[in-house]
Amino acid sequence: MGAGLVHRVRAAAATTPGRMRLISLGVLACVALAWALGFYAVSHRQQGIRTVGTEVQPVVVESRSIQSLLSGADASAANSFLAGGVEPADQRARYLTNTRQAQDELAKAAAGGGASAKAQDAVRTIAESSATYVGLVESARANNRQGFPVGAGYLRRATALLNNTILPAADRLHEDSVLRLDAGYAAAGGIAATVGVLVAAVVLFVALVAAQVFLRRRTNRVLNVGLAAATGLSVLLIGWTLFSLVTEGSQVAAARDRADALNLLAQARVTAFRAKSDESFALIARGNGAAQYKAFDDAVAALGSPDSGKGLLAEAARRAAAGDEQASMNGAVAAFKSYLAAHANIANLDSNGASPQAITTALAAGPGTANGAFEAFDQAIQRVSVLTQQEFDGHIRSARGHITGLAIAISLAFLLVAVLVLYGFQRRIGEYR
Amino acid sequence: MRRWTAGLLAVLAVALLAGCSGATRTAATAPQAAVAQATPSPPAPTCGNVVASLRPPAALPAPGQMPAGSYMRTIQDRGRLVAGVSQDTLLFGFLDPFDGQIKGFDIDVLHQIAQAIFGDPNKIEYRAMTGAERISKIRDGSVDIVGRTFTITCDRRQQIDFSSVYFDAGDRVLVRRDSTAKGIQDLGGKKVCTTNGSTTIPHLNAVPSKPVPVLLADFTDCLVAFQNGEVDAIATDDAILAGLAKQDPYAKFVGDRFSDEPYGLGLALGHPEFTRFVNGVLDQMRANGTWANLYRTWLVPSLSNAVPAPPAAAYKD
Structure with a gap:
């Protein structure tokens, strides 16, 4: 059979029309290769964008949201606890809203992020432990309302559960989704597919030109309309595909930059909430809060500031887009600075034997207070996050727009190229009959 | 030569693992032993009348x-x-x-x-x-x-x-209301909570029925563990236990003092x-x-x- 095929090819190559048929088959194979690589590149990227935009990035955001919502809830619970038996209504309301929203985010993460066993395990840990967490906080409240010191024990345990179990589990969920995200980005913006298309394009172009040179020598006709049209169309087609891939790639890169900025903002929020909790726990410790103040200082150092050029806030400010986003970021930085000033006053009162005054100061709400400044900081950071998320969504939409329908379009166009190639050869082969 | 080295490495690894797991087990199941080592007891100081x-x-x-x-x-x-x-x-x-x-x-x-x-x-x-x-x-x-x-x-x-x-004051023990224990002597093998660094630890270790001490930072932490069913009893000075019992109507004192504090x-x-x-x-x-x-x-x-x-x-x- 193999020997038969070789024999038939040899026989065909002996005559000019036979040779033409063989060459036309070769050119068609090049067309098919270019189409296959182009189709693969485009659909691979579509899949990548889907992974990034609608499957994984939401889980990345959700895992960070769970962390900041629960850290915020904990900061509120700790601050409320300072107040004694009857907690301030606004702190209690914030605690309830945060825990409820965290449950919603968790439900979304469970629905969307359950791909790997690691992610599923993390989601399960968060779900179980946050139910326990809420129970511990309610036990703390119930005991505190009766004036029982064991309430403080329940609150300590709740915070330990959050810091030692829930936040690390959310970190694991985050890490896992980031790994999947990296794969998605590699698919959505990777250079390999583009290079493949380029190589196939060069091969196809060379094949088409070589075919025309061959035909011209054999037939002494200057122009083969079919092949010339096929060459022109191929050049346009390849150019269009490459342009789409490159612009789509740059949109994906822009989206990734926004996603990184979002992650920084979320980390900054979580860290700030941790600091706020530490402040409350330092005060709850009544004059023995050195360890908590140290934890507070560590968190603040991790946040840093644009002035020092170091830390999460500096990095987030660098990444904020000009305009409203930069303005909100500046607002967040300024608010955090005034929170730190208010905190210094509280810590100073506390370390100079005026714990009760320090607590009153830490509990006060409204403009100019620690709680007021922190609230302003949090809202500004949330505003920046919303804007950054919108930019991310915009880039993903735009990236998707560049390649939507491209796979079908290039399939049809390459089919046309193939038809033109066949038509061009057929005319010449026909002349030998 | 290479095989010999690999064998030696394997033996070392096993020895290391055994050493580590042994250490962990000691720390996890016998906190009293760790505490006893932490306070140097051999040169027992003499104070005469300790309360003078x-x-x-x-x-x-x-x-x-x-x-x-x-x-x-x-x-x-x-x-x-x-x-x-x-x-x-x-x-x-x-x-x-x-x-x-x-x-x-x-x-x-x-x-x-x-x-x-x-x-x-x-x-x-x-x-x-x-x-x-x-x-x-x-x-x-x-x-x-x-x-x-x-x-x-x-x-x-x-x-x-x-x-x-x-x-x-004096050490006593607090158990759940439905417990049948009549005192510390009936709590052999049971988890009994007390705090780090407290004088109750050696007294608990001296109980012949060998209750299992669980050490936490504060007595309120013990009460949380007690209410969550993680420990069976809390042992410490009656003065402190009275305050814990006041916060939990389902806790009761049993037995006499087993130390003077x-x-x-x-x-x-x-x-x-x-x-x-x-x-x-x-x-x-x-x-x-x-x-x-x-x-x-x-x-x-x-x-x-x-x-x-x-x-x-x-x-x-």
Whole structure:
């Protein structure tokens, strides 16, 4: 059979029309290769964008949201606890809203992020432990309302559960989704597919030109309309595909930059909430809060500031887009600075034997207070996050727009190229009959 | 040669693993052993009468007129007495959530000391601390005095000074209401919670039925563990247990005291005049009925239905 095929090819190559048929088959194979690589590149990227935009990035955001919502809830619970038996209504309301929203985010993460066993395990840990967490906080409240010191024990345990179990589990969920995200980005913006298309394009172009040179020598006709049209169309087609891939790639890169900025903002929020909790726990410790103040200082150092050029806030400010986003970021930085000033006053009162005054100061709400400044900081950071998320969504939409329908379009166009190639050869082969 | 090296490595790895897991098991299942090693016991110090404290002067200086050069004068000049306390030991030292004040029997004793120094019982700065922190905070000068259910022991006397005994407590055990245990002797193999660094640990280890000690930072942590069913009982001074039982109607005392825990105020070595002064204040409290009033206020009927006589002071010169 193999020997038969070789024999038939040899026989065909002996005559000019036979040779033409063989060459036309070769050119068609090049067309098919270019189409296959182009189709693969485009659909691979579509899949990548889907992974990034609608499957994984939401889980990345959700895992960070769970962390900041629960850290915020904990900061509120700790601050409320300072107040004694009857907690301030606004702190209690914030605690309830945060825990409820965290449950919603968790439900979304469970629905969307359950791909790997690691992610599923993390989601399960968060779900179980946050139910326990809420129970511990309610036990703390119930005991505190009766004036029982064991309430403080329940609150300590709740915070330990959050810091030692829930936040690390959310970190694991985050890490896992980031790994999947990296794969998605590699698919959505990777250079390999583009290079493949380029190589196939060069091969196809060379094949088409070589075919025309061959035909011209054999037939002494200057122009083969079919092949010339096929060459022109191929050049346009390849150019269009490459342009789409490159612009789509740059949109994906822009989206990734926004996603990184979002992650920084979320980390900054979580860290700030941790600091706020530490402040409350330092005060709850009544004059023995050195360890908590140290934890507070560590968190603040991790946040840093644009002035020092170091830390999460500096990095987030660098990444904020000009305009409203930069303005909100500046607002967040300024608010955090005034929170730190208010905190210094509280810590100073506390370390100079005026714990009760320090607590009153830490509990006060409204403009100019620690709680007021922190609230302003949090809202500004949330505003920046919303804007950054919108930019991310915009880039993903735009990236998707560049390649939507491209796979079908290039399939049809390459089919046309193939038809033109066949038509061009057929005319010449026909002349030998 | 290569095979020989690989074999050696494998043996080493197994040995390492065995060593590690062995260490972990010891730490996890036998916290009492770890604690026993932590406190060097071999050169057992001898204290004679461990509760004997420095004899007070015949007359105390008037409030606000502490003698120059005395440690009381340092405190007076500072404007406040810095006191290490508990804020979660109901009845002895606890934070009252309703008004944010720290209150209790120990706290009122400290108020008496502040009254004697300043003529104002409220010139106190509280430093809440865990039981395990008491000695180090006295030694590093963070606090002038510790009033925090502090048992006088010979070991502790090597590091700090104590006032005369102002309260007699003793180890007992708290179990759930449906428990059939009649005392610590019936809790063999059961998990019994107490705090890090407390004098109850050696007493628990000495119980022949071998209860399993579980060590947490604070007694309120023990109560949380008790209410969550993670431990079967809480063992410590009856004075502290009374405050825990008050927070949980499903807890009950069983059995008699299995140790004596004489409470003293913790003071630094190095200014004996302050110890003498504090003992003078405690003597006044015993004599003028203040001590009995405090007992009635805080501990009747949670700990006892009647006010006992105050513990007698023992002195050395």
